[in-house]
Amino acid sequence: MTDTVLPAPYAQPGDAIGILGGGQLGRMLALAAARLGLDVHIFAPESDCPASRTARKTFIAPYTDREALKEFAASVKVATLEFENIPPEALDIVEAAGTRVRPDARALAISQDRLAEKSFFREIGIEPAPFARIDAAHQIQPALDQLGGAGILKTRFSGYDGKGQIRLSGVVSPDAAFAEMQGGRAVLEALIDFDCEISVILARGADGDIRTWDCPRNVHQGGILRRSTFPANLPSELLERAQSMGRRLAAELDYVGVLALELFVTRDGSLLANEFAPRVHNSGHWTEDACLTGQFEQHIRAVCGWPLGDTRRHSDGEMLNLLGAEAHSWPDHLRDGAKINLYGKRRAAEGRKMGHVVRLAERS
Ligand SMILES: Nc1ncnc2c1ncn2[C@@H]1O[C@H](COP(=O)(O)OP(=O)(O)OP(=O)(O)O)[C@@H](O)[C@H]1O
Ligand SMILES: [Mg+2]
Known part of the structure; x- marks a missing residue:
């Protein structure tokens, strides 16, 4: 239980709240919000997305569109997100316009970078799967050997549903594997049995x-x-x-x-x-x-x-x-x-x- 008290509500029934992202998670959030008497405004780059069809309003613009983000922020009492690859700067713009975003940009930024995420886990005493930082192809084989000879090379940024991942074992072709890693930054994780x-x-x-x-x-x-x-x-x-x-x-x-x-x-x-x-x-x-x-x-x-x-x-x-x-x-x-x-x-x-x-x- 908690020893703090709730702040004044950020939104009341009847208000509009914002969701960054237009996928199925936003859709199901919007349906739940409707039952609580709230309207939902979606911000997404695509038109006709799953969430927009259960929302009152959709702002269709890239997550880098400052003006559109400000307009979205001004239209809602509080905002949240349903997609973890939104640039944290988009949240900063909404916050700077005076609209709270929860979860905040820090949690989002840590979760977006597999290296930052694993380092954070360690800092707070949560053990991640053994891993090595990979910034160049030649680092792959020695790291793989050290991690027990079998691993998964994962792009540090913007992977989902297993995309941006390659399983490696034994003696590998490091250049081909590394070429698949977006932005040339990766982590190699031990394959956990x-x-x-x-x-x-x-x-x-x-x-x-x-x-x-x-x-x-x-x-x-x-x-x-x-x-x-x-x-x-x-x-x-x-x-x-x-x-x-x-x-x-x-x-x-x-x-x-x-x-x-x-x-x-x-x-x-x-x-x-x-x-x-x-x-x-x-x-x-x-x-x-x-x-x-x-x-x-x-x-x-x-x-x-x-x-x-x-x-x-x-x-x-x-x-x-x-x-x-x-x-x-x-x-x-x-x-x-x-x-x-x-x-x-x-x-x-x-x-x-x-x-x-x-x-x-x-x-x-
Ligand atoms: N180090 C590992 N050892 C063994 N299996 C793994 C390892 N890393 C990932 N996997 C398998 O692949 C799945 C997807 O991996 P991960 O969660 O890293 O991918 P993702 O692209 O972030 O996917 P999602 O966003 O859908 O969770 C894991 O749930 C697990 O089944
Ligand atoms: Mg996963």
């Missing part, structure tokens, strides 16, 4: 109050989240350790909003941090259906400076992403009793997140 992956999804309010959800167990395929299962069915001691890592991260960042920390559970029961996301998270979509308060509503509450809701889980179950053409099977999911959520994307490109289904079972 994990038992499973989990994530900590939590919210921190404007008063420092932190509420966590039960950790889901996550399965990725080809770098993309496939399925999240809840509960994770792991020892409670391990799950408590995971949650305290998440709490420490949120407190050290003085974070406001929903945050996700992705963790590897090693075969000896240690927890290694993979990365964090300064936003609502795909592995938390099920909270909407299986908990008293879901991540989208909670995020809106936090960024508006409102009290946080109860995160207790009332059901077991799983969330499955619908990728690419899988979304065409939506009638089957309507028939089989799953809860379905479609993002309204016009094109079902391969691997693209088109929607998700949640199957619930009685809590064991």
Whole structure:
């Protein structure tokens, strides 16, 4: 619990709030905001994006358009983001125009640079997967040897859904691998032979109050989240350790909003941090259906400076992403009793997140 008090709310029902980013996360945030009596203004470079179709207004401009950002800022009481590759300077412009943005530019900037992120984890006593900084191709082989001969080379900036990553083992062709790294800056991570992956999804309010959800167990395929299962069915001691890592991260960042920390559970029961996301998270979509308060509503509450809701889980179950053409099977999911959520994307490109289904079972 917290010993501080909530500030005056940043927005009241009836006000407009802003979301930077136009994807499915913005769409689901906008739907949650609507239930709380708020209007949503989206800022995104693309027209006709998933979020804009559930919002009152969309500002269509690049994230570098200062005038458009100022206009957006003037139109809302508080702003947030749904996409972690927004330039932190865009947040600075909105703040300078007098509109608070939560989470703030610092948390965003740390999460955007895998090197800064891992260094920050270490500074605050959270162990990341072993890694080496790579600024030139010739550094790759010695680093790989030192990390045990198998690793993943990851671009430092702007990767998502496993993009900008190359698996390496043994003797490698460093020039070809390095050429794939955007901007010539990368980190090499040891390949972790994990038992499973989990994530900590939590919210921190404007008063420092932190509420966590039960950790889901996550399965990725080809770098993309496939399925999240809840509960994770792991020892409670391990799950408590995971949650305290998440709490420490949120407190050290003085974070406001929903945050996700992705963790590897090693075969000896240690927890290694993979990365964090300064936003609502795909592995938390099920909270909407299986908990008293879901991540989208909670995020809106936090960024508006409102009290946080109860995160207790009332059901077991799983969330499955619908990728690419899988979304065409939506009638089957309507028939089989799953809860379905479609993002309204016009094109079902391969691997693209088109929607998700949640199957619930009685809590064991
Ligand atoms: N060091 C590692 N060892 C073993 N597996 C890994 C490692 N790094 C990544 N992976 C696997 O690849 C997945 C995606 O990696 P990562 O989270 O770095 O990618 P991303 O592009 O940021 O994806 P997203 O934004 O969707 O989380 C991980 O969840 C994990 O399954
Ligand atoms: Mg990830």
